[in-house]
Amino acid sequence: MASEEKPLVVVTCTAPVNIAVIKYWGKRDEDLVLPINSSLSVTLHQDQLKTTTTAAISKDFTEDRIWLNGREEDVGQPRLQACLREIRRLARKRRSTGDEDPPPLSLSYKVHVASVNNFPTAAGLASSAAGYACLAYALARVYGVDSDLSEVARRGSGSACRSLYGGFVEWQMGERADGKDSVARQVAPESHWPALRVLILVVSAERKLMGSTAGMQTSVETSPLLRVRLGWVGAGGRPGRVLRPSGPGRCAPLSGISRASQFRAEAVVPGRMVEMAHCVRERDFQGFGRLTMKDSNQFHATCLDTFPPISYLSDISRRIIRLVHCFNAHHGQTKVAYTFDAGPNAVVFTLDDTVPEFVAAVRHCFPPESNGDKFLKGLPVRPASLSDELRAALDVDPTPGGVKYIIATQVGPGPQTLDDPHAHLLGPDGLPKPAA
Numbered sequence: 001m002a003s004e005e006k007p008l009v010v011v012t013c014t015a016p017v018n019i020a021v022i023k024y025w026g027k028r029d030e031d032l033v034l035p036i037n038s039s040l041s042v043t044l045h046q047d048q049l050k051t052t053t054t055a056a057i058s059k060d061f062t063e064d065r066i067w068l069n070g071r072e073e074d075v076g077q078p079r080l081q082a083c084l085r086e087i088r089r090l091a092r093k094r095r096s097t098g099d100e101d102p103p104p105l106s107l108s109y110k111v112h113v114a115s116v117n118n119f120p121t122a123a124g125l126a127s128s129a130a131g132y133a134c135l136a137y138a139l140a141r142v143y144g145v146d147s148d149l150s151e152v153a154r155r156g157s158g159s160a161c162r163s164l165y166g167g168f169v170e171w172q173m174g175e176r177a178d179g180k181d182s183v184a185r186q187v188a189p190e191s192h193w194p195a196l197r198v199l200i201l202v203v204s205a206e207r208k209l210m211g212s213t214a215g216m217q218t219s220v221e222t223s224p225l226l227r228v229r230l231g232w233v234g235a236g237g238r239p240g241r242v243l244r245p246s247g248p249g250r251c252a253p254l255s256g257i258s259r260a261s262q263f264r265a266e267a268v269v270p271g272r273m274v275e276m277a278h279c280v281r282e283r284d285f286q287g288f289g290r291l292t293m294k295d296s297n298q299f300h301a302t303c304l305d306t307f308p309p310i311s312y313l314s315d316i317s318r319r320i321i322r323l324v325h326c327f328n329a330h331h332g333q334t335k336v337a338y339t340f341d342a343g344p345n346a347v348v349f350t351l352d353d354t355v356p357e358f359v360a361a362v363r364h365c366f367p368p369e370s371n372g373d374k375f376l377k378g379l380p381v382r383p384a385s386l387s388d389e390l391r392a393a394l395d396v397d398p399t400p401g402g403v404k405y406i407i408a409t410q411v412g413p414g415p416q417t418l419d420d421p422h423a424h425l426l427g428p429d430g431l432p433k434p435a436a
């Protein structure tokens with residue numbers, strides 16, 4: 001794609017949001033963004049939620065610049081710099097080992113990047129994941145890199161590496177200190193489970209109080225559910241008695257026999273990763289839904305177990321949790337499943353034939369206050385009425401306006417390159433086009 005003749009090389013790409021059903025929360029290496037456990041996610045369809053990013057390189061650019069949602073941002077942020085450094089390293093590596101020796105000048109060209117989301121930023125809807133996946137993908141296209149982009153995206157935001165693929169994706173934590181084996185891989189493509197639907201219940205479109213990066217760092221340092229169960233390994237690998245802590249989240253270096261046990265990472269997640277991949281492969285909604293809810297609950301338990309505690313769920317989130325459990329109890333099986341990330345919005349998984357009744361149940365519990373016709377966005381949903389039995393089973397005092405709107409979507413593909421030059425967010429001068 002990169003060419004010496006052209007004054008400006010420009011590409012525009014889109015990337016999806018992903019929602020983890022086995023959560024990532026905690027790093028073992030802050031710089032390299034290496035997680036303490038593997039995670040597994042569902043890629044959402046870009047018809048409803050996506051980031052669009054244009055990257056342009058030119059010999060005339062004097063500095064790297066970036067515009068997010070129309071505003072110029074500091075290109076010096078360490079995460080952004082790490083992505084740029086990494087992509088240029090991969091580009092140099094490719095050119096020096098391939099047939100394009102010596103490296104073309106374009107490798108030294110500065111880049112301009114413009115990126116927009118079609119959904120609220122920092123509202124717990126994984127905007128950083130779609131954003132950094134899109135950045136990695138667009139930079140790779142413009143600098144002519146075709147190797148695995150997990151590391152580039154991951155250095156921007158851990159969860160971003162999972163947005164590099166469509167369908168169902170695992171981020172394998174890896175073991176190496178240099179992170180080379182901490183990569184995202186597709187578990188099943190987007191076509192695998194056509195009946196699966198995703199409903200995003202938007203509770204609040206405000207920015208969250210505690211960002212994920214700082215939140216998970218405090219959790220790793222202070223939550224005994226995540227880390228710091230101090231102990232020593234006795235003969236035959238049996239756990240020994242608990243030893244004294246040497247500070248918040250630290251393990252005393254006692255002659256090689258003490259260690260910080262990572263309870264969630266070591267005792268819970270490995271089994272759950274296997275079970276979740278199995279549920280996906282078998283399209284077992286009961287198993288998938290139950291495990292999704294349990295892992296969301298454990299993530300939020302870990303947040304509350306952090307000191308000082310972190311709470312991302314609101315009263316409305318908790319009412320949604322109750323609604324889902326009442327709905328499932330009424331049906332005598334897991335028909336819907338919630339998961340919550342670092343914010344109060346719920347992401348609900350269900351199958352296509354359950355969507356109309358569940359949406360009617362949400363409307364009943366959270367009657368739209370205004371713009372009732374805009375309550376449902378995304379995929380069309382057939383109207384349905386609630387049976388008297390289900391209404392009675394829900395047993396709630398309605399909370400008007402509690403859910404602001406619902407985005408109905410489904411599993412979708414990974415990043416795409418847009419061929420239409422009209423899609424470019426940067427003009428021929430390399431500056432953002434005026435908003436249409």
Ligand code: 2P0
Binds near residue numbers: 039160214341
């Ligand atoms: C996840 N979250 O697995 C979990 C569940 C939020 C809750 O990944 O520090 O923005 O940039 O690596 O990726 C959010 O964390 O954090 C996240 P960094 P990231 O989706």
